[in-house]
Amino acid sequence: MCLNPNESAPNPSHFEESEETASAHRDIAWNDYRDLIKGMRFFDPHIHMVSRTTDDYQAMHQAGIVALIEPAFWVGQPRTGLSSFKDYYSSLVGWERFRSSQFGIKHYCTMGLNSREANNEPLAEQVMEILPLYIYKEGVVGIGEIGFDDQTPAEEKYYRLQLELAKEAKLPVQIHTPHRDKKKGTERSMAIAIEHGIDPSWVIVDHNNEETVKSVLDKGFWAAFTIYPFTKMGNERMVKVVEQYGPERIMINSAADWGISDPLAIPKTAALMKMKGISDETIRLVTYQNAIDAFGKSGQIDVTDFEGGYEIDQSAKFHGNSILRGGQQPEPVKDSLVIR
Amino acid sequence: MSDTIKHRLWEIIGRNTSDAESEWLEQKGTSAPLELMTAFVAAPRFLSKKIIETTDEDKWELNTEVPGFSVENWSLVRLSRVWLVTQLDPSDKEEYVKNVDTLFDTAEMNELVALYSALPLLSYPEQWLFRATDAVRSNMGFVFDAIAFHNPYPEKHFNELAWNQLVLKTIFNDKPIHLIEGLQNRMNEKLAVTLSDFAHERWAAGRSVPPQVWRLVSRYMTPTILADMQYLYNSENREDQKAAALACSESSLINANYLLAKYTDLEKAVKSGVLTWAELEH
Numbered sequence: 001m002c003l004n005p006n007e008s009a010p011n012p013s014h015f016e017e018s019e020e021t022a023s024a025h026r027d028i029a030w031n032d033y034r035d036l037i038k039g040m041r042f043f044d045p046h047i048h049m050v051s052r053t054t055d056d057y058q059a060m061h062q063a064g065i066v067a068l069i070e071p072a073f074w075v076g077q078p079r080t081g082l083s084s085f086k087d088y089y090s091s092l093v094g095w096e097r098f099r100s101s102q103f104g105i106k107h108y109c110t111m112g113l114n115s116r117e118a119n120n121e122p123l124a125e126q127v128m129e130i131l132p133l134y135i136y137k138e139g140v141v142g143i144g145e146i147g148f149d150d151q152t153p154a155e156e157k158y159y160r161l162q163l164e165l166a167k168e169a170k171l172p173v174q175i176h177t178p179h180r181d182k183k184k185g186t187e188r189s190m191a192i193a194i195e196h197g198i199d200p201s202w203v204i205v206d207h208n209n210e211e212t213v214k215s216v217l218d219k220g221f222w223a224a225f226t227i228y229p230f231t232k233m234g235n236e237r238m239v240k241v242v243e244q245y246g247p248e249r250i251m252i253n254s255a256a257d258w259g260i261s262d263p264l265a266i267p268k269t270a271a272l273m274k275m276k277g278i279s280d281e282t283i284r285l286v287t288y289q290n291a292i293d294a295f296g297k298s299g300q301i302d303v304t305d306f307e308g309g310y311e312i313d314q315s316a317k318f319h320g321n322s323i324l325r326g327g328q329q330p331e332p333v334k335d336s337l338v339i340r
Numbered sequence: 341m342s343d344t345i346k347h348r349l350w351e352i353i354g355r356n357t358s359d360a361e362s363e364w365l366e367q368k369g370t371s372a373p374l375e376l377m378t379a380f381v382a383a384p385r386f387l388s389k390k391i392i393e394t395t396d397e398d399k400w401e402l403n404t405e406v407p408g409f410s411v412e413n414w415s416l417v418r419l420s421r422v423w424l425v426t427q428l429d430p431s432d433k434e435e436y437v438k439n440v441d442t443l444f445d446t447a448e449m450n451e452l453v454a455l456y457s458a459l460p461l462l463s464y465p466e467q468w469l470f471r472a473t474d475a476v477r478s479n480m481g482f483v484f485d486a487i488a489f490h491n492p493y494p495e496k497h498f499n500e501l502a503w504n505q506l507v508l509k510t511i512f513n514d515k516p517i518h519l520i521e522g523l524q525n526r527m528n529e530k531l532a533v534t535l536s537d538f539a540h541e542r543w544a545a546g547r548s549v550p551p552q553v554w555r556l557v558s559r560y561m562t563p564t565i566l567a568d569m570q571y572l573y574n575s576e577n578r579e580d581q582k583a584a585a586l587a588c589s590e591s592s593l594i595n596a597n598y599l600l601a602k603y604t605d606l607e608k609a610v611k612s613g614v615l616t617w618a619e620l621e622h
Contacts, residue, residue, distance in 0.1 A: 086445070086446070090446065090447070090448070093448030093449065094447075094448050094449050094452070094480065095449075095479070095480060097448070097449055098449055098479075098480040098481070098482070130446075133381070133446045134446070136378065136381050136382040136385065137381060137448045137451075138384040138385075138417075138448065138450055139448075299385060300385075302389065
């Protein structure tokens with residue numbers, strides 16, 4: 001739940017900065033920046049692939065994204081029954097995981113009841129009953145995305161219950177911070193996590209901006225930044241944040257979903273950082289390693305699955321047959337008029 | 341299901357696990373259903389990620405116990421999950437079916453693979469028929485493979501319609517049919533006719549059909565299929581020609597034999613046993 005359709009106003013600071021950044025690099029094409037990030041590997045710790053196309057998967061693979069995390073979220077309209085939740089959770093560990101594997105990208109997910117739908121209490125109760133069935137699944141690297149949206153009492157109730165669940169299952173927590181009244185919502189989310197005795201190094205606070213980052217880092221939490229046009233961070237601002245705070249406990253994600261968003265946000269930001277003279281090691285930490293360190297606390301991330309480039313053959317072999325490729329998708333020639 | 345198979349699986353598990361791993365499994369395997377089912381889900385968190393090693397003796401004994409059943413090249417997690425499912429108490433049918441259904445309904449991809457692999461070992465086999473055909477409908481390659489290949493359940497329980505769908509979908513997905521258990525035993529005329537139609541569609545689209553699929557038509561040679569054989573003999577792909585020769589040689593239709601006789605080198609290779617379907621199994 002990353003784009004709030006009620007908040008269509010562009011982020012003011014995006015425009016404030018436009019004069020300064022109106023340089024030759026302003027509209028740089030993929031072919032121009034591809035060389036800058038050649039050989040880099042990326043890990044997107046927040047992206048909603050159920051809303052994305054196969055074109056996106058191919059572009060992501062091509063740009064060096066080797067693994068991703070898909071948090072359970074709001075699907076754009078409220079669900080009316082438990083079965084919808086069940087099928088959605090199953091799809092995150094089933095069909096979507098398989099679909100991703102066909103494009104050579106290792107797929108993880110976080111499981112949780114999102115804050116918006118926490119407000120439908122009768123349904124939320126039922127969801128909480130089935131949630132434990134899903135959080136122990138292979139490749140579930142955290143409880144998420146949970147936290148506040150409107151900051152109602154119901155949201156707080158289910159946020160707290162899920163923090164307890166995370167503690168019991170020894171899983172990291174991925175916190176969605178609200179669009180409105182973000183600063184207070186972020187502070188409140190952190191305070192409650194600490195109140196529940198959760199070690200901040202197990203909590204990833206998401207959708208930060210210049211206003212929230214300092215407090216999040218000072219308290220020992222991970223600070224995730226969503227590069228998302230108009231409503232969240234622009235990547236030029238992101239470069240400045242990294243320049244100011246360094247790479248420690250900072251990670252970047254795209255949170256690409258069904259709104260206008262960009263599944264290549266990470267590789268693009270990496271290229272921009274490279275152009276601005278940020279070191280390769282810093283880029284590696286904020287676009288790859290920190291996410292692995294944070295969510296790896298789940299014990300569910302084995303980097304050998306993807307660090308050499310995630311080969312479909314490895315995965316097929318793991319399923320007991322190296323002949324069968326599990327249906328890897330062939331790559332069509334995109335710019336050809338002829339479809340074969 | 342016999343206890344022998346459970347013991348066999350446990351023996352293989354024992355040889356492929358550390359003490360801590362087998363102790364964990366043993367404890368979970370004798371616990372109450374809910375705990376056992378949670379262990380089924382959580383297995384990858386407690387077991388190492390590796391492919392098990394098996395012996396020829398394992399292979400032989402499993403196959404004796406449940407013909408066609410095999411655990412070769414399985415991961416330890418898959419084997420352990422299958423073993424855990426065999427530990428569910430089947431004495432109360434309603435309870436047992438409910439538990440297995442819950443596992444299916446909430447399963448992720450690898451759990452589905454384990455569940456479908458376990459089908460030949462489950463009690464009340466007729467109970468799982470719809471699930472099994474659902475796996476054939478699956479777009480998840482690994483799930484499809486788990487029901488289609490090295491799995492004796494379909495041969496034993498699928499009706500002709502479901503069986504033909506399984507074989508056709510295997511061919512449609514360009515997967516090798518020789519991995520299907522019971523392929524020879526379940527050949528049928530309808531399948532042969534549908535295959536011929538399917539080949540015509542592929543040919544019209546400028547695509548091809550894996551040569552070994554023609555092994556399914558030899559017993560049901562019709563004039564139309566005989567014309568397909570001629571098409572194969574004319575193909576530039578040597579394997580198509582070989583497939584035609586093999587299919588014609590197995591046919592009791594006299595015209596099929598005449599056709600084969602026109603291609604003396606192929607006829608010789610087939611009759612001398614130099615050429616067999618095994619050569620086309622890939």
